[in-house]
Amino acid sequence: MSQPTIESVLQEKRLFHPPEAFSQSAHIKSMADYQALYDKAAADPQAFWAELAEQELHWFKKWDQVLDWQPPFAKWFVGGKLNISYNCLDRHLTTWRRNKAALIWEGEPGDSRTLTYAQLHREVCQMANVIKSLGVKKGDRVGLYMPMVPEAAIAMLACARIGAPHTVVFGGFSAEALKDRLNDATAKLVITADGGFRKDKTIPLKAAVDAAIANNSVPSVENVLVVQRTQQTVHMEPGRDHWWHERQVEASADCPAEEMDAEDMLFILYTSGTTGKPKGVVHTTGGYNLYTHMTLKWAFDIKDTDVYWCTADVGWITGHSYIVYGPLSNGATSLMYEGVPRPSNPGCFWDVVEKYGVNIFYTAPTAIRAFIKMGDDIPKARDLSSLRLLGTVGEPINPEAWMWYHSVIGGGKCPIVDTWWQTETGGFMLTPLPGATPTKPGSATKPFPGILADVVDLEGNPVGTNEGGYLVIQHPWPSMMRTVYGDDDRFRRTYWEHIPPKDGQYVYFAGDGARKDEDGYFWVMGRVDDVINVSGHRLGTMEVESALVSHPAVAEAAVVGRKDEIKGEDIFAFVTLEGTYNPSDELKNELKQHVVAEIGAIARPGEIRFADALPKTRSGKIIRRFLRNLASGEDLVGDASTMEDQSVLDKLREG
Numbered sequence: 001m002s003q004p005t006i007e008s009v010l011q012e013k014r015l016f017h018p019p020e021a022f023s024q025s026a027h028i029k030s031m032a033d034y035q036a037l038y039d040k041a042a043a044d045p046q047a048f049w050a051e052l053a054e055q056e057l058h059w060f061k062k063w064d065q066v067l068d069w070q071p072p073f074a075k076w077f078v079g080g081k082l083n084i085s086y087n088c089l090d091r092h093l094t095t096w097r098r099n100k101a102a103l104i105w106e107g108e109p110g111d112s113r114t115l116t117y118a119q120l121h122r123e124v125c126q127m128a129n130v131i132k133s134l135g136v137k138k139g140d141r142v143g144l145y146m147p148m149v150p151e152a153a154i155a156m157l158a159c160a161r162i163g164a165p166h167t168v169v170f171g172g173f174s175a176e177a178l179k180d181r182l183n184d185a186t187a188k189l190v191i192t193a194d195g196g197f198r199k200d201k202t203i204p205l206k207a208a209v210d211a212a213i214a215n216n217s218v219p220s221v222e223n224v225l226v227v228q229r230t231q232q233t234v235h236m237e238p239g240r241d242h243w244w245h246e247r248q249v250e251a252s253a254d255c256p257a258e259e260m261d262a263e264d265m266l267f268i269l270y271t272s273g274t275t276g277k278p279k280g281v282v283h284t285t286g287g288y289n290l291y292t293h294m295t296l297k298w299a300f301d302i303k304d305t306d307v308y309w310c311t312a313d314v315g316w317i318t319g320h321s322y323i324v325y326g327p328l329s330n331g332a333t334s335l336m337y338e339g340v341p342r343p344s345n346p347g348c349f350w351d352v353v354e355k356y357g358v359n360i361f362y363t364a365p366t367a368i369r370a371f372i373k374m375g376d377d378i379p380k381a382r383d384l385s386s387l388r389l390l391g392t393v394g395e396p397i398n399p400e401a402w403m404w405y406h407s408v409i410g411g412g413k414c415p416i417v418d419t420w421w422q423t424e425t426g427g428f429m430l431t432p433l434p435g436a437t438p439t440k441p442g443s444a445t446k447p448f449p450g451i452l453a454d455v456v457d458l459e460g461n462p463v464g465t466n467e468g469g470y471l472v473i474q475h476p477w478p479s480m481m482r483t484v485y486g487d488d489d490r491f492r493r494t495y496w497e498h499i500p501p502k503d504g505q506y507v508y509f510a511g512d513g514a515r516k517d518e519d520g521y522f523w524v525m526g527r528v529d530d531v532i533n534v535s536g537h538r539l540g541t542m543e544v545e546s547a548l549v550s551h552p553a554v555a556e557a558a559v560v561g562r563k564d565e566i567k568g569e570d571i572f573a574f575v576t577l578e579g580t581y582n583p584s585d586e587l588k589n590e591l592k593q594h595v596v597a598e599i600g601a602i603a604r605p606g607e608i609r610f611a612d613a614l615p616k617t618r619s620g621k622i623i624r625r626f627l628r629n630l631a632s633g634e635d636l637v638g639d640a641s642t643m644e645d646q647s648v649l650d651k652l653r654e655g
């Protein structure tokens with residue numbers, strides 16, 4: 001761990017009670033109700049989850065055992081059979097929801113589409129049949145590299161329907177990053193689009209897939225299914241590449257959902273860790289379906305009358321759990337928007353809220369900070385009165401951004417749910433229940449019922465009230481990641497060994513620092529490992545360093561996070577050059593571009609500083625602590641006596 005002690009400076013005393021009218025009609029109406037659920041779950045987690053699984057989901061066959069816990073490996077609903085696509089679609093078709101909007105979609109250029117549950121079901125079945133006709137069988141992995149169009153959700157549900165785990169790669173990742181992920185997952189099929197619209201330009205998705213799989217560099221890929229979106233010219237390789245719209249007209253709409261084992265893999269989603277290699281986070285079917293269903297229902301208080309909008313991209317876990325699976329399993333109306341605020345249309349989010357009468361809105365602090373900068377006039381020029389609940393996720397929200405969100409967007413009347421969770425956790429872990437929990441700006445408040453969370457020191461001992469420590473989860477939960485794809489050992493090392501088990505009790509180490517206040521509220525303080533949170537997206541310092549070092553000019557690179565007003569953190573890279581290269585601004589730009597090509601635009605370093613040498617310990621470990629201080633222009637904190645060469649720091653300071 002790079003931070004020996006964690007100090008919290010935030011002292012926030014404001015408290016906001018849920019409006020009475022909100023509480024009265026909420027699923028969970030009071031703190032007493034929350035506490036009763038929490039206590040019930042804590043006393044017997046298995047009985048608690050089993051009861052909900054029975055009530056809320058459809059099972060082809062009931063489980064034999066609720067939980068099989070062989071730390072750190074958990075199995076939930078062992079022996080149970082279900083299909084999440086069935087729970088998201090088929091079961092609603094026998095109710096009035098058959099003709100309810102499942103997805104409302106708005107494209108960036110202003111085109112739009114609404115799919116009812118019946119229509120969505122039909123298209124999912126058709127795509128499932130097309131996927132099958134391309135040789136994909138139960139258990140085969142399918143890579144998705146998609147823009148934010150309904151077909152992204154359709155493809156996910158189609159894969160789930162036939163039991164082919166999907167691995168969605170965010171459309172902003174580069175061809176290089178896509179190649180690595182497809183190879184790690186040994187994907188048999190890739191589903192993509194010709195391109196996508198982003199900030200008034202088109203992004204060449206199909207061309208990136210072509211580059212990723214060129215020269216047999218991903219030998220497992222046999223076919224590519226291409227959705228037409230932008231109508232830009234693309235190369236179609238005969239025999240390998242297939243247009244979805246051509247296949248769809250021939251495809252039968254009859255495709256019964258496969259009976260999946262509760263523990264069958266539903267998807268792999270790659271996330272950054274402390275080493276260069278992205279981790280394939282594995283989620284399975286039953287526990288994930290139940291947990292995303294329950295968390296959305298209680299934390300977002302979903303009702304049949306709501307239009308619910310989560311602004312994330314389906315390429316992230318937020319999109320998986322809270323655009324697609326959680327909302328559809330609940331029979332909710334989920335809004336999907338292709339665009340992002342851009343210079344030509346900074347108010348586009350508020351136009352969408354007004355156009356569709358959005359009731360529940362879920363976004364990230366980085367977006368909120370950007371809105372604050374653009375000025376209150378933009379949201380104030382729109383009618384946002386339909387909103388009744390707001391959510392935030394991705395990083396700690398600054399209390400002032402929270403207050404702005406509350407007053408300017410929420411009109412002072414909407415509770416805010418600050419949801420702390422991770423790709424690994426599958427669903428919300430710490431979150432207010434909006435009809436019950438009084439909120440404090442900047443706190444994700446309390447654990448969801450069934451989640452046992454605490455803040456401990458590195459020995460696993462609880463720290464005192466308001467003392468900083470490591471956020472841990474003490475009991476398995478249904479949607480926890482099951483392993484790192486193909487690497488059980490990495491799973492164990494990364495999440496279960498930092499804090500040693502006490503009396504055989506394993507705890508999940510989240511990688512975040514936190515404190516708990518006198519009311520038992522959690523305050524998450526950010527990552528304690530070498531992970532940088534840029535605009536709510538995790539990037540491993542090692543990944544960026546590896547990308548830099550792969551450029552011929554770079555001898556060595558060290559990357560740290562630096563505070564950024566909008567993005568939360570920005571990437572600051574220290575680079576030493578190979579002998580024949582000279583520092584120049586052109587080279588800085590070239591290196592930034594190189595990182596974009598290797599990983600994607602989200603990883604572009606904000607600043608690169610050339611150095612003669614990097615500060616290292618006598619054993620050769622880069623001392624990032626000092627680099628962090630340098631990057632943020634602070635004085636060096638801590639002891640430099642373990643440094644191999646003291647003069648290195650003086651030179652770096654001169655920059």
Ligand code: WT7
Pocket residue numbers: 271317318392393394395396397418419420421422423424444510511512524525526527533536537538
């Ligand atoms: C990391 C997980 C879960 C979807 C978005 C990101 C940070 C996330 C919060 C929050 C403080 C937060 C943590 C966490 N984080 N939500 N409400 N308050 N920090 O998913 O890419 O897996 O990143 O995001 O540092 O560990 P992810």
